[in-house]
Amino acid sequence: MSIPAESLTNPVVRAFVTALNAHDRSGFQAALAPDATMSDDGTDRDLRQWTEQEIFSSNGHMEVESETDDGLSLLARYSNDTWGDMRTRWRFTVQDGKVIRFETRQA
Incomplete structure (x- = not known):
């Protein structure tokens, strides 16, 4: 069972995943x-x-x-x-409405 990107808790992470899946470079940036x-x-x-x-x-x-840690x-x-x-596991650090760091690794 998967969680649709538009249902992710954290709005910044939601925008990151949505842009990634849409191959939207400007949205991702x-x-x-x-x-x-x-x-x-x-x-x-x-x-x-x-x-x-x-x-x-x-x-x-x-x-x-x-998702855990309030969607991070x-x-x-x-x-x-x-x-x-x-x-994979993904961990996001968000500050002022932007991802300042993300870490990914195989789960």
Whole structure:
């Protein structure tokens, strides 16, 4: 059972997931603070390069299974053309209505 993006608790995380799934670059950037950072499996990555490779050029899609921490932590099935389908955890840090950091890893 999945949670539709429009039903996610945190409005900033909701905007992030909605833009990701729609491959909406401008909406995705609007959800992020200008100096946002991220990590993948515990290693900090260049956010712009990572999102291009793992989301936009590879048809990334997130199907949220559950959320905790007032919507700031997600358990999701993530798929893209590069890696296929995997179970992932996402943790968001939100400040002033923007994602300032997100961390993702295999679950």
